[in-house]
Amino acid sequence: MSSSSTAPPVKPPMRDALVTAAFRLFLERGYEQTTVDDIVALAGVGRRSFFRYFPSKEDVVFPDHEGCLADMTAFLAASGPECEPVARVCDAARLVLRMYAENPTFSVQRYRLTKRVPGLRAYELSVVWRYERALAEYLRDRYAGRPDGTLRADVVAAAVVAAHNNALRSWLRSDGEGDAAATVDHALGYVRAAFGGPAAGPAADGAPAALFGGPVEHPDDVVVLVSRRDAPLWRVVQEIETAFGRA
Amino acid sequence: MSSSSTAPPVKPPMRDALVTAAFRLFLERGYEQTTVDDIVALAGVGRRSFFRYFPSKEDVVFPDHEGCLADMTAFLAASGPECEPVARVCDAARLVLRMYAENPTFSVQRYRLTKRVPGLRAYELSVVWRYERALAEYLRDRYAGRPDGTLRADVVAAAVVAAHNNALRSWLRSDGEGDAAATVDHALGYVRAAFGGPAAGPAADGAPAALFGGPVEHPDDVVVLVSRRDAPLWRVVQEIETAFGRA
Structure with a gap:
């Protein structure tokens, strides 16, 4: 037997345990009826552990967005001047889709929860806004010096986010059935057709986009x-x- | 002397008095340091009067958005099939601009306040979202039955809102100097060039040619x-x- 097979299974990190406990309670009792104390009791940890990972109860509903925002920012910062800007922000948006698609069950549960709780809708809007700003900042930099550079940047970023979310929501409404990536590719292709540069290029995905x-x-x-x-x-x-x- | 000049000046309605008192205090003391009790004391009315007009302290910062949303919804509902859809949502967005431009001093004060207070930023995002949904719902209806109808509706609505807000913010940053309407027209023209029918003219009919x-x-x-x-x-x-x- 190798040492790897005799090792005890890796215990999920405390952060994941808190998310799992929180969602079990949110689904059983409802979001408002669940307290942070309930969550830490089920996860078997103390309150301070919860707040080490999540500033508030709302944050445990969206445990992966901060990481995804950081990934997106790094992805955009790593772009060279050879990247076609609209194609690049479309690829950046696909990072968000991937995060959702990695765990369809969790994503669908969260979608339903967020639809029911106005406070979570507001939280989600602020997250979406931050993604949109990350895309717009990148585009403003790329379009600097062009006529209407900031206008173009803001409009393209908004269009990319709207297209991504249209496709993402249709996938979530279908309970995570179907090919999320293909749905999003199609939606982003529409934006590239309206605004994009050449369809070809390093990020070209065969979309009949531009x-x-x-x-x-x-x-x-x-x-x-x-x-x-x-x-x-x-x-x-x-x-x-x-x-x-x-x- | 005519009777109109002898008549006592019309007292501003209580709602306006509350907004005026609130903004005086927000600017003097800061938003967080001002309570609803402070506002009603300065306006010389009771707490119940405040809450008759505004569900919360946040709402007094945006006293005109509910009315503007209602105007926009009515404007879109009154559109006939002869209206070119993209042109129509651009005109609907101009209703928001007009609301801001009617009172530049107030709009600039609110812009600065909103930038400083995260809770107000979140409130504003939810208002912007509601405008965007109103435009998107209209477009979804107009594009019903077309391939990618909801996608196109969502993307165009987001693009119109982003263009409008890009222009509005540049006007607000300039302290309300300059021609707000011309700035917004230019920005919306960019969106119409990307998605719209003919750039000008009442003959715009949404024909597929466009x-x-x-x-x-x-x-x-x-x-x-x-x-x-x-x-x-x-x-x-x-x-x-x-x-x-x-x-």
Whole structure:
């Protein structure tokens, strides 16, 4: 027998034990009816241990956001100038999705809890705001010196967060069934289509994203087709193929 | 002398008196150091009068948002199908700007207060969220049945709110100097360029032509498609089918 197999199983850290105890009680009794004393009693630790990890009862509902925010900030700070900015913030948003998708059961439970408790909704809004600011700060830096740089940064950050959350919530509403990553990719592709630079690039994920609209840097890369609405569709497609040089 | 000049000046309503008293104290002593008792004493009314108008001390900081939300909801509900949806939510956002711009001194004071008090920041986030939801609900209704209707609605609503707030904050930071409406118009114009129909004109009708930008003379008859040349062909055809209403 190797030493690793004889070692006792790793005890979950106290922080995780507190989260587990808290959610068991929140689901059994309700959030408001559960006190910090109840949580520490079930977890078998003292009050001071709770407050070492969580400033308040609300914080135990969102135990992973601080870490995710730190990861996101580090990810963005590590971006080189070769990263296409919209693609980069989309990838940063995917870090949040990954956190949710890693533990579907917990994420769905929290989603239901948060919907029911107004104080938790407010907490969640402030968390979402911090993610949005992290994205916007990065974009403001990247767009510095461009006309409307801060405007563009704020709007793109808001659009990315809205698209991510639209997809995330639809996945949570489906009880965590389905492919969360694909749903979010599709939603982020819509934002990239509106604002993004070239679809290709280091972060390109094959999304048909940057297809339409958006400010165009290189007009040679763009096809404009004008057609009568009553044109036969086959004819339009034929024109498209010709225009794209793929007939 | 006319009767109007002899009439006693109209006494400001009690609600306004409470707001005025509250802000005088917030500025003199600070928000946390001011109690509801202090406010009612200065305004010369009882506690019950305060709570008749404001559920909490926080609410007196934002006395006009409930009314503005109601105005916005009514404005959107009164929209006919001829309204281009993105233009309409931009106009709805201008109602918020108008509320701020009507009283620059008060708006700037509140901006500074809100920046200093975390609890007020959280309150403001929840107000902003409610505006965003009002816009998104309208757009979801207008985009019902369209591919990605709720996604588009949520993203456009978030983008409009972000653009509005970017412009509003830059005006507030300048102490309410400058043309707030022009600043907001410019910011909203950026969002319409990304998502909207024709940039100007009452003829905007949400025709699919407008999907892809590009002002069009006769939107009913013509479809304009702008695409990157490297777009996958299947995606282009899909968009064409949608634009022609034949998917």
